[in-house]
Amino acid sequence: KEMTVRDALNSALDEEMSADPKVFLMGEEVGEYQGAYKISKGLLDKYGPDRVLDTPITEAGFTGIGVGAAYYGLKPVVEFMTFNFSMQAIDHIINSAAKSNYMSAGQINVPIVFRGPNGAAAGVGAQHSQCYAAWYAAVPGLKVLTPYSSEDARGLLKAAIRDPDPVVFLENELLYGESFPVSAEVLDSSFCLPIGKAKIEKEGKDVTITAFSKMVGYALQAAEILAKEGISAEVINLRSIRPLDRNTINASVRKTNRLVTVEEGFPQHGVGAEICTSVVEDSFGYLDAPVERIAGADVPMPYAANLERLAVPQVEDIVRAAKRACYRSASLAASA
């Protein structure tokens, strides 16, 4: 059976709202409009306006209200129409949500989920195309999840809503309509994925490729191309950026001795930089080649389609970097 990421998120929300009356959804256009990307379709009809709340376009205000409701013991799911708009509310995510449990020595925990599409969409320019994974993952007190498939979307969103701490849940607009195979286990309402655990999407022995969100699909495509050239790539779907599954990453690198990190975000101070540091610290002696990093170009997102393509990682970039790590850079199969 197949399921779109959109339906996976919608069903996860529905099931968690049904299971726990403390769970409610708030954000711009989540109710009557059925969600800007239809993630909340049908929920207003089912749960009513007390639990599905349309907010004005005032992120600082409604995010603060969401965090306050979580202080009180409710379990808000706050939708940002895109994570770009969460910048208006980042103070509440970091100073009000992430730090409260620590500052109060455990008196005030904050069971809240901030969710919405993150990263580059297509043709929407610089202010609507940025990955915030590295930003939020830099903050102790937050958990940051990045689903790729429908299984991830269902299992991780349910885990996020059940979690007693603040979770930043980064979706991807371009994945909403994609279908993935789902097992009966994944469709069961009790299904849940562990926070802080990566998934090895494809086993391999020559080079490790880490990726999250949409880039997992690109990494898998790259692995297929590499296989044809005799390179066996292991693809790790990070799933959780904080906590970061350093054990799985390091175990894989100790096996393959080579690493390529992939992310859509800006390269400087990025997720790849942190993974590289972890491998240098814990598995330096196992590395047979310098760590390779594929990331978004170090520029604001351009609008023109050709420039935009140059600004986000492509499959051929991953293939090229993996070959470099395997000292097989001479011939380039992929063309720009």
Add this chain to the structure above:
Amino acid sequence: MEAAITKKDCIITAYRDHCTFLGRGGTLLQIFSELMGRQGGCSKGKGGSMHFYKKDAGFYGGHGIVGAQVPLGCGLAFGQKYSKDETVTFALYGDGAANQGQLFEALNISALWDLPAILVCENNHYGMGTAEWRAAKSPSYYKRGDYVPGLKVDGMDVFAVKQACKFAKEHALKNGPIILEMDTYRYHGHSMSDPGSTYRTRDEISGVRQERDPIERIRKLIFAHDLATEKELKDIEKEVRKEVDEAIAKAKESPMPEPSELFTNIYVKGYGAESFGADRKEVRTVLP
């Protein structure tokens, strides 16, 4: 304020939170221990002066970002309404924070959703060193809610404050948010590093002390109604001073937090994730 409400009503405030904590039933020992960063503090020494909490008595801090506590307070009120608790939240802020954009965002939503939120502007007429007229085009903060009613209250008159809070609670439960502007004053500087005399005259400060001091006002009322003698009040004062001195001495005896506390309470559930000290090869730990 406490005389008009119950501990099921919530209070949230900014960084000047010591007296609110005491009013909600916190102890002097917890206050002084927290100020000194000791284990006995209300936040076990991990919060500090600006981050006191007493959740079991409806006190939600203690916030260091000017204005942020107002949407948070409206969120508490949302929780009260959602849970049908028939209680209210008082969100306190200063005249400095009264110009923050998020305050108006939260007020708008609170009015749209009829949240039982009471916004209390403690107007001491100076946001740090900036006089209100230099920061606010309209310093009539009780009127700044536009579609939300507001009352101006003599914040130096305890009975006026009590009455206003009682009225506001009844109003908020029935009709949604309301603003109370409490006209008050700050004798001392804004913080430890502010002598408090560069942006106002000493005459202004001593004038308020002589004419409007709330404790003096109560003292006079007590004498006027023969409720206590001067000696009785002096004795109470002496007793309280002793209590404070003892609490300070005791707080000094409270040990500093264990170094292992560095890594506690980051999460409720840490899932065995690793956390690191400054030198991560030397200090790394697994979060519970």
